[in-house]
Structures are given as structure tokens and as C-alpha cells.
Amino acid sequence: MxxxxxxxxxxxxxxxxxxxxxxxxxxxxxxxxxxxxxxxxxxxxxxxxxxxxxxxxxxxxxxxxxxxxxxxxxxxxxxxxxxxxxxxxxxxxxxxxxxxxxxxxxxxxxxxxxxxxxxxxxxxxxxxxxxxxxxxxxxxxxxxxxxxxxxxxxxxxxxxxxxxxxxxxxxxxxxxxxxxxxxxxxxxxxxxxxxxxxxxxxxxxxxxxxxxxxxxxxxMLDKWRMFWVEQQTASGLPGEVEREEGVLTRIVTRDAAVTERALEEAGIAIVRRQAVELDEILHYMMRASVKQTVEAGTKRGD
Ligand SMILES: Nc1ncnc2c1ncn2[C@@H]1O[C@H](COP(=O)(O)OP(=O)(O)OP(=O)(O)O)[C@@H](O)[C@H]1O
The missing domain is CATH 3.40.50.300 (P-loop containing nucleotide triphosphate hydrolases)
Incomplete structure (x- = not known):
């Protein structure tokens, strides 16, 4: 090697x-x-x-x-x-x-x-x-x-x-x-x-x-974004890390381009977009990892 x-x-x-x-x-x-x-x-x-x-x-x-x-x-x-x-x-x-x-x-x-x-x-x-x-x-x-x-x-x-x-x-x-x-x-x-x-x-x-x-x-700082959309969308969009439903749905993505494309294909307009600060990115990474581990554990029946 x-x-x-x-x-x-x-x-x-x-x-x-x-x-x-x-x-x-x-x-x-x-x-x-x-x-x-x-x-x-x-x-x-x-x-x-x-x-x-x-x-x-x-x-x-x-x-x-x-x-x-x-x-x-x-x-x-x-x-x-x-x-x-x-x-x-x-x-x-x-x-x-x-x-x-x-x-x-x-x-x-x-x-x-x-x-x-x-x-x-x-x-x-x-x-x-x-x-x-x-x-x-x-x-x-x-x-x-x-x-x-x-x-x-x-x-x-x-x-x-x-x-x-x-x-x-x-x-x-x-x-x-x-x-x-x-x-x-x-x-x-x-x-x-x-x-x-x-x-x-x-x-x-x-x-x-x-x-x-x-x-x-x-x-990383370029790719992570928060999007707000008006319509309900299927969860688990490509790149999606987290979402919060409200009057607007807030989607956190680790890959803005692929999430944006998926939204576009579904005919859903992004009404607002925002960069994600580094500390927030680390926070979301941590939360996403905890969630994945819990879900994997549930599937295995831990
Ligand atoms: N000699 C050892 N015997 C048994 N377990 C160990 C030993 N050394 C480390 N571990 C375990 O390995 C895991 C990873 O520890 P490590 O010190 O690498 O983490 P870390 O990411 O550096 O943590 P921190 O941020 O707290 O410094 C811990 O659960 C620790 O208890």
C-alpha cells in the first residue's frame, strides 16, 4: 500500500x-x-x-x-x-x-x-x-x-x-x-x-x-442548509437530516442540492432558505446519529 x-x-x-x-x-x-x-x-x-x-x-x-x-x-x-x-x-x-x-x-x-x-x-x-x-x-x-x-x-x-x-x-x-x-x-x-x-x-x-x-x-458549510416549504412533503427526502412540521415545514439537509432537486421534482417551492452554523451542524450530526442508533436498535429488538 x-x-x-x-x-x-x-x-x-x-x-x-x-x-x-x-x-x-x-x-x-x-x-x-x-x-x-x-x-x-x-x-x-x-x-x-x-x-x-x-x-x-x-x-x-x-x-x-x-x-x-x-x-x-x-x-x-x-x-x-x-x-x-x-x-x-x-x-x-x-x-x-x-x-x-x-x-x-x-x-x-x-x-x-x-x-x-x-x-x-x-x-x-x-x-x-x-x-x-x-x-x-x-x-x-x-x-x-x-x-x-x-x-x-x-x-x-x-x-x-x-x-x-x-x-x-x-x-x-x-x-x-x-x-x-x-x-x-x-x-x-x-x-x-x-x-x-x-x-x-x-x-x-x-x-x-x-x-x-x-x-x-x-x-460542509456550503452543503448544509435549512429549507422552509409550504406543502406537506413525504419525509425522508434525499439529504434530509431533520424536519419540523409547523405552518411551514422546516427541513434540515446535509446536501442542499439533492434535497432541492427532490423538492423541485415533487413540485414543492422553497419559501425560505438559510445557512446552518457549524455548531448547529455538529449538533444535528449528533442528533441524527443518536436517532439512527435508536432506530437500528428498535429494528433489532434491543
Ligand atoms: N483500556 C481500555 N479498556 C476498556 N475500554 C477502554 C479502554 N480504553 C478506552 N476504552 C473505552 O473506549 C471508548 C472510547 O474511549 P476514547 O477515550 O477513545 O473516547 P474519546 O472520544 O476520546 O472520549 P472523550 O471525548 O471523553 O475524550 C470508551 O467507552 C472507553 O471507556
Missing amino acids: MNDFVISASGVEKSYESFQLGPLELNIEPGVVVAFVGPNGSGKTTLFHMLMDIIKPDRGEIQLLGNALGQDDVLVKRRIGYVPDLSYIEEASGRVEEVAQFHSHWYPSWSAEKWTDLSRKFELNPMTKVRTLSKGMKRRLAFSLAVAQMPELLILDEPSAGMDPFIWRTMLDEIREFANTGERTVLIATHTVEEVRRLADYVAFLYKGRLLHYQEKDT
């Missing part, structure tokens, strides 16, 4: 007692920022752990930066910056500058200049003992170390958790600047819509271990 993707996952599965991830197909091209969204327990961290080879998939194949996982791991890992959900920083001993020193030896693309800049912006005192840092400060440190590595691939698992709003803005600016060259790839798991809005080129929506949507954010 040779390709130009930064990440390529095929038929990847991982099962725990009460959770199954996959089967997952995912191809991520270089130079993009992908936001992984989805409710708690949908599998974001599990997926990142598999990418980082912290856990092994039960089935399937993952290629990272052109290498199958499990081969040349050390060399590949040196090209990846990773901010885990529970950072190893929690257990790091020594002072901030010692941890940075250690990093600089390990990662060949380490930029001392970038580290100096980030440690200043994130107010990291080189002499402070890492274990005495507050939760948010540890997060700042983990983020700064990962970015100063200047990796080809940056994987961030809820990086803003515990950060104050002021420093959060600094982090967003840094991620944007980091991704701006168009050569580096960033994966970010987040519950913050603003991070998706400001950073993402692609949105990956996970629900109960399944990748239900993987789409360019701008395409």
Missing part, C-alpha cells in the same frame, strides 16, 4: 468489552488540519493511541508518513509531535529547561528558536520544576514542546483542556501559524466548536467508534 497520504488507515478495528472502534477507513493528505469531533467515548483518543502505536489495532493496517506502523517506529515517531490527553508531562521530573533539553536531543527537527519563542509566549519559566506546574501550565508545556519539535505531523488530543481563555487564543494562533506553511499536518481532537471553526480544513465526526462524516469544512 504505497500512497502520498500522511495517514492511511484501512479496515482498522479495535474492540474493548463495551466499545468497538471501526472498521475504519481514513486517508489524510499532507498539509491539512483535521478536527476530530464527537461525544465523550466516541473513540478519538483510542484512534490517536493507535496512530501513536500506544495500542495495537485488532485488525487492519495503518500507514503513517509512508511507513506501515510497527516498522522504523523510532524514526517515524521523531517526525511526529504529540500532545496526549493525559500527558507524560504529568510524570516528568526535572525542570522545564531539562525537559526541553531532553526533547531537543531526541527530535532532529527541534527548533531552539521556536522553543524560546513559545516558552516566552506561554510564560514557561525554565527553572520551574515540572511537577510543581499547574494543570494548565503542564498543558502549555506539552504543547510548546510538541510544536518546537517542528514535526511533519502534529497530533493534539484536546490540547486546550485546562488552559485559560487568554492563553487558549495564543495556542490557536500558534496552531494556525504552524499549519500555515501548507506542508505540515495537524490532527486535533476537540469539543470546542471555535477550534473547529478557526482551525479545521476537514472535520472528522466520530460516533460510537464509527467515522460517520469526513468532509472538508467549507464544503
